[in-house]
Amino acid sequence: NAGVMQNPRHLVRRRGQEARLRCSPMKGHSHVYWYRQLPEEGLKFMVYLQKENIIDESGMPKERFSAEFPKEGPSILRIQQVVRGDSAAYFCASSVWTDTQYFGPGTRLTVL
């Protein structure tokens, strides 16, 4: 059973471009969470999704950021018109209901 998959592992974008991060949850997991980690800091919750539904997006900036978890395919975190402050590691986690969250390896976004 493969773990949580994230791609790409590293992403470099210039200011103003779009960044698209993908997360494939563990098999059988229908709950997906996205977190952001700035250097030397802990993870900050961004958004929680179930299939085709955003349940809690209280940690996600209102502008430029969006997330989806379609019926088929991976969950996508999209950042439009990236700025230098978006540079961070973005982690996805998945779970079965209220069980333990299993984390992916993360995508490290660098904005030039």
Add this chain to the structure above:
Amino acid sequence: SQQGEEDPQALSIQEGENATMNCSYKTSINNLQWYRQNSGRGLVHLILIRSNEREKHSGRLRVTLDTSKKSSSLLITASRAADTASYFCATASLIQGAQKLVFGQGTRLTINP
């Protein structure tokens, strides 16, 4: 200040010694979890302790939870060089049927051979 604050921020000990890390939080929780993160890598789940539990063991790990003081501790016994990593506590509360984790800043543990 934020939920889930670890103490100390950094800890350096000799191999074979015990390492203790503490975590304090502010609001009521469903459970508290400890994770390890090696430099530049993802998080590895170590142990989960529920709000009605006081102590839990897993191998060389021992976790305690004091809900009256809103604090938890992680003890790693007989430390090894491979234990060098950052350790995070995360408090979990139930939001619409799922766990919302709030992480602390972490403790950077260095085990010197």
